[in-house]
Amino acid sequence: MADDEGASPRELILEACRRNNTSLLEETIAELTSAASKTGKKPAEYVAETLNTAVDGVGNGCLHLAATYGSYDALDILLDQEGVEIDEIDRMEKDTPLHKAVRYVNSLDKSDWESGHPVVDILLDAGCDPRIRNKAKLKPVELVDPRNTELRRILQKGEFAMTAGGDVVQEDDDGPTGSASDSE
Numbered sequence: 001m002a003d004d005e006g007a008s009p010r011e012l013i014l015e016a017c018r019r020n021n022t023s024l025l026e027e028t029i030a031e032l033t034s035a036a037s038k039t040g041k042k043p044a045e046y047v048a049e050t051l052n053t054a055v056d057g058v059g060n061g062c063l064h065l066a067a068t069y070g071s072y073d074a075l076d077i078l079l080d081q082e083g084v085e086i087d088e089i090d091r092m093e094k095d096t097p098l099h100k101a102v103r104y105v106n107s108l109d110k111s112d113w114e115s116g117h118p119v120v121d122i123l124l125d126a127g128c129d130p131r132i133r134n135k136a137k138l139k140p141v142e143l144v145d146p147r148n149t150e151l152r153r154i155l156q157k158g159e160f161a162m163t164a165g166g167d168v169v170q171e172d173d174d175g176p177t178g179s180a181s182d183s184e
Contacts, residue, residue: 009028010054013029013062017078018066018071020066021074022077026077029077032050033046044082047082048083051078051084058090058092061085062074063075063084063097064095067119068100068103068104070119071119072118075097079122079126086126086128087129089132092135093134094135095134096134096140098123098128098130099140101116101119101123101140102120102140102141102143104116105117105119105120105145106144106148110148113150117150117151117154120151120155121154124158130155130159130162139155
């Protein structure tokens with residue numbers, strides 16, 4: 001599909017993210033992997049580089065577009081790619097994909113908010129940092145519609161896990177073997 005007369009792989013990726021078109025996204029990633037192998041490049045690195053540099057005219061990357069449009073399945077595929085930059089910043093608002101996901105949920109009718117929460121969840125599960133502030137100095141949790149207490153709780157839990165998680169990992173990796181309760 002991505003030949004000299006058609007759309008570039010980056011354009012195809014961005015369109016797949018807008019429309020949650022998983023077949024187009026998987027096909028384009030497979031073509032990138034194949035092209036990398038034929039040219040002696042490392043496929044995972046080539047795919048990641050292409051995904052990380054695919055941006056639209058206003059600076060939204062593929063994760064930004066998938067989050068903006070609530071394209072959960074596309075996000076799932078993208079986040080499975082080794083080396084994909086999950087906290088990339090867009091050019092206009094300095095938003096991360098997590099900011100865009102919150103804006104997506106806010107754009108839904110109140111009765112549909114719950115259906116948008118998985119878009120935020122998948123980004124948090126992938127390790128997106130909910131503590132990053134955008135151009136307006138707002139974290140994703142600060143963009144949440146005040147009536148959407150569940151989304152606020154999800155983001156607060158993610159922020160706590162990210163903050164506390166770093167401390168727990170450091171303690172487990174740095175200390176000698178044995179019980180932590182032995183030391184005071």
